[in-house]
């Protein structure tokens with residue numbers, strides 16, 4: 176954990192204090208799963224901003240660009256708003272940042288449920304990104320299968336890889352649903368079995384809808400996978416995801432096969448760990 180000193184102390188103190196209940200096993204869980212617990216949502220957002228700035232710096236120094244995949248839902252809204260704040264945004268060379276959307280609902284851009292709209296309004300429209308470095312999903316509500324194929328083609332054209340290679344994101348932001356889903360990889364949905372496609376349309380029976388989502392092969396090939404999750408409402412599912420039987424929840428199949436995985440949590444969601 177290499178955060179700014181203030182943040183480190185609160186994170187560490189949070190690590191040692193609540194864990195005293197669980198003793199040694201819990202601290203090894205923290206270490207092995209790279210779990211970072213922050214006092215509250217605000218501190219979690221600030222801690223994630225520090226990680227974003229650090230990883231952006233490293234990627235741009237090493238490869239000249241920072242390729243990110245951003246998630247939807249409510250939890251990252253505070254992060255996007257913070258990254259868009261003048262003094263924070265000034266710490267990132269946005270001209271070198273390349274943005275993809277990790278998953279999307281099959282709704283028009285004008286819908287309040289559109290991830291692209293939320294992310295664009297809370298962050299992308301407020302920072303000095305180059306337009307050609309933001310890869311949007313076209314008309315996700317019209318023909319999701321065609322939209323997924325087109326977006327996948329866009330990823331192939333951007334990453335320009337050999338046929339057996341996978342794209343590697345520098346920052347893959349994920350959330351955790353209260354049913355243990357992540358991105359739009361929902362329990363029992365067909366995309367959980369996808370081994371070849373990079374981005375796909377996914378029928379989600381329980382929501383009687385189709386979602387568009389990045390697949391496990393791409394997620395798991397990322398340099399940095401960041402689960403950002405908060406709130407006591409998810410404390411039970413988080414505990415089960417981290418300490419329960421494996422293979423039960425879609426989020427459990429996220430494994431850093433070619434990089435590092437981080438759990439960025441607030442104390443509320445970590446209360447049962």
Ligand code: 6PG
Pocket residue numbers: 246247248249250251278279280290349350351352353356357358359
């Ligand atoms: C989406 C997301 C999804 C989200 C979780 C958690 O499109 O909804 O990408 O995977 O991260 O559902 O959502 P909340 O942050 O709203 O709890």
